[in-house]
Amino acid sequence: MIRRLMAGRTVAAVATALIPTGLTLAVIRATGSALDLGLVLAAEMTPMLLLLPVGGVLADRLPPRQVILVADLVRCAAQVAIxxxxxxGHPSVAEIAVLxxxxxxxxxxxxxxxxxxxTGVVPPEARLRVNARMGVLGGIAQMAGPALAGGFTLWLGAGWSFLLTGIGFAVSALTLGGLVTAPRVRTSSRVVADFAEGWREARRHRWFLVSVLGHGVWHLGAGLLLTLGPLIAVRALGGESAWLVIAQSGTVAMVLGTVAAPRLPxxxxxxxxxxxAALYACPLIAFAIPAPIAVVAAxxxxxxxxxxxxxPLWETAMQRGIPQGALGRVGSFDSLISFAARPLGLAVAAPLAEWTGNAIPLVTAAALVAGANLAVLVLPEVRHRVPEAADARAGAGAR
Structure with a gap:
């Protein structure tokens, strides 16, 4: 079952990685308008942010396999429709935005x-290893996705590229058929009550709230870096090839880190x-100087x-420290902050740099990233191992 789980999530990750580039190329070919492109991308992001807490409630109320199955089939239908x-023919921007x-x-x-x-499929002792492998495969999918989408569009056309993406989600949905998970813990009959209960559970874990705040800050910093970094590389570090070297060094490092995580003591x-997370301050400072390309890449x-x-450590810590019956709702708060913070960083980077120059926003972001994430070390529960009690409660509830 673990292999089926990993195969399905990998195919879904590849299909998901195809979507942004596919949408971008489709809109550019349709109208060539940056305003239209922004409208379509915002149309995808807005319901995602608004509905994440509701998705967390459903993930705890219903079998997660069924929730993901429906989500994959809906994404399949939307991509096939596009x-x-x-x-x-030539779809309107409104049609693409709705889909x-x-x-x-x-x-x-x-x-x-x-x-x-x-948590329903993988035993506790294997979760770190599985989370790490899924992280590696997901990272590779994110790297390959834009190139695949561009290649499919140039080779087959934008329409066939979206059809292939839809097929990917259909295959992902099929892999869920053989997965057997533990019965779900019964929750309240009201969605609002479930949401409030999930928020109370999140507040009960200080390590979770403080860590998620820190993660949100580094996502904000990542938005700044991914906007200003390429500009600095092109203008001050040697051109487009400099940014390519820097970006690829990061990609290789992330894969290596994910592979190493379950092997580290x-x-x-x-x-x-x-x-x-605090280490993300390093490239923010390096770009702010800007340091030589070798230093920035390092x-x-x-x-x-x-x-x-x-x-993988964070996913495993959440699965270990949060009761299984509340994991979907609590995890949705983490996803919500992460998904919202990075676009905010992307949006404000250029105006801030225009007003103050590149160095001030980058150095400020570096200080916030380091401070917000290292502040979590003040908590006693962070300086110790994640409590085992949550696993016991989750297991008892599942039985």
Missing amino acids: GLRLLL AAVTGAAVAFGVPAVSPLV IRRPLAATAAG AYFVAMLGLGVLM
Whole structure:
């Protein structure tokens, strides 16, 4: 079942990675308008952010396999609809935006259910290893997705590219058929009451709230860096090839970190995730100087190595420290902050740099990233191992 789980989530990750580039190329070919492109991308993001908490509630009320199955099938239908519309004629921006919004809504329901699905299928002792492998495969999918989408569009056309993406989600949905998970814990009959209960559970875990705040800050910093970094690289570090070297060093580092995470003798995973996130301050400072390209690439390598270690450790810490019956709702708060913070960083980077120059926003972001994430080390529960009690409660509830 673990292999089926990993295969399905990998195919879904590849299909998901195809969507942004596919939408971008489809809109550019349709109208060539940056305003239209922004409208379509916002149409996908807005329902995702609004519906994530609702998706977390459903992930705890219903079997996660069923939630993800429906989410994959909806995304399949939306991508096939876009593909057919492109093959049959020239779709309007409004049509593409509506189908992008449907896709974003499906993501909001599917994402919070992944962690409960993992806890229902994978035994506790194997979760770190499985989370790490899924992280590696997901990272490779994110790297390959834009190139695949561009290649499919140039080779087959935009319509066929979306049809292939839809097929990917259909295959992902099929892999869920053989997964057997533990019965769900019964929750309240009201969605609002379930949401409030999930928020109370999140507030009960200080380590979770403080860590998520820190993660949101580094996502904000990532938005700044991914906007200003390429500009600085092109203007001051040697051109487009400089940014390519820096970006690829980070990609390699993240994969290495994810592979290494289950093999490292880490006794305090929450402290390690805090340190891993704080390392993102390094490239922010390096770009702010700007340092020579070798230093910037090394700083970005270190930061992404830390994030690679962070991701499977954080997923496993959540699965271990949050009761299984509340994992979808609590995890949705984490996803909501992460998904919202990075676009905010992308949006404000250029105006801030225009007003103050590149150095001030980057240095400020570096200080906030380091401070917000290292502050979590003040908590006693972070300096110690994640409590085992949550696992026991979750197991008792499942029985």
